[in-house]
Amino acid sequence: MEIVLRNLTEDYVMLVYNEISSTLDCCKCDQCRLDVISYALNRLKPRYVVTSEGELMTKLCEFDYQFETTVISELTKAAKVVKANPRHKLNKDENK
Numbered sequence: 181m182e183i184v185l186r187n188l189t190e191d192y193v194m195l196v197y198n199e200i201s202s203t204l205d206c207c208k209c210d211q212c213r214l215d216v217i218s219y220a221l222n223r224l225k226p227r228y229v230v231t232s233e234g235e236l237m238t239k240l241c242e243f244d245y246q247f248e249t250t251v252i253s254e255l256t257k258a259a260k261v262v263k264a265n266p267r268h269k270l271n272k273d274e275n276k
């Protein structure tokens with residue numbers, strides 16, 4: 181079984197982003213999506229684990245409700261910042 185080093189916070193933020201992205205008032209192009217995620221990640225504590233890919237989901241389930249709330253709050257803030265200063269190419273505005 182392959183053993184990997186993962187930042188659980190990163191996987192979790194991606195997961196939460198996918199769940200709530202439709203409620204975020206922000207462009208969803210790759211640039212903006214990753215900008216939102218990196219903004220949130222820079223404000224959250226990383227949580228590194230050595231695990232196998234198979235166990236990753238189990239580990240992600242260990243995050244509690246309080247942390248989910250924190251992640252949603254950071255993603256919401258991030259979406260506002262990115263929306264105000266989108267870095268995608270303005271000549272092909274995908275902000276719809």
Ligand SMILES: [Zn+2]
Pocket residue numbers: 207208209210211212213266267268274275
């Ligand atoms: Zn965009």
